Amino acid sequence: MPSDEYLQGIYYIQGRDFVDAGIVSSEIKKSLKDKGIPESIIRRVAVITFEAEVNMISYSEQGTIQLFIEPDAITIQADDIGQGIEDIELAQQEGYSTADDSIRELGFGAGMGLANIKKYSDIFEITSNPGDGAHLKSVVKL
Ligand SMILES: Nc1ncnc2c1ncn2[C@@H]1O[C@H](COP(=O)(O)OP(=O)(O)OP(=O)(O)O)[C@@H](O)[C@H]1O
Ligand SMILES: [Mg+2]
Structure with missing residues (x-):
């Protein structure tokens, strides 16, 4: 993780709170805009x-999602408490x-999230117990 001097914000996320889905990424997008980060970078970080x-x-x-802005890179660190991931390789496919159905009804569950995170990252690491x-x-990278 980058040093705390580059920490731009810590955002809290509550499990099962689908009503608020997207609020954190919108806030992050706004703060990157305010800082004058290029649009093409903001789009990647937003996804x-x-x-x-x-x-x-x-x-x-x-x-939590922690956002670090260094002179040459933006780092997104996402840490949660929960069931975790049994098979990380499989989850990324x-x-x-x-x-489940309650998630699919909302339009999620295509199995593309982690693949897209990987695609838009210059460095991507995922671990889970x-x-x-x-x-x-x-x-x-900027
Ligand atoms: N934070 C997490 N904790 C536990 N399991 C997770 C977590 N993130 C992803 N997974 C597991 O990895 C799978 C694949 O995640 P991914 O984001 O690629 O797809 P999805 O969430 O199922 O669908 P989509 O993101 O396209 O709406 C999930 O279905 C889930 O089993
Ligand atoms: Mg997903």
Whole structure:
């Protein structure tokens, strides 16, 4: 994780709170705009944070997204407490999803979130202890 001097914000996410889905990624988008970050970078960070946020709402009890802005990179660190991920390789495959009907009814559950996070990241790391939660780090270079 980058040093705290680059920490722009910590955003809290409540599991199962679909009403608020997208609020954190919108706030992050706005703060990057205010800082004059290029549009093309903001679009990538917005996809990454939105997918991480919806995954936390869908599959965890609660979590945080920390945003770091360094002179040459933006880092998104997403940590949650919850069921975690049994098979990380499988979870990253396009089309793989354990979403139940309540999630699918809302239009999520295509199994594309982690694949898209990976696609838009210059560096992508995901770790998990099943039963504890999931940890995701994404770096977008400036
Ligand atoms: N934070 C998390 N905690 C526990 N499991 C997760 C978490 N994030 C993802 N997963 C697991 O990985 C699977 C794949 O996630 P991914 O975001 O790629 O797809 P999805 O959420 O199922 O569908 P989509 O993102 O396209 O709406 C999920 O169905 C879930 O089983
Ligand atoms: Mg998802």
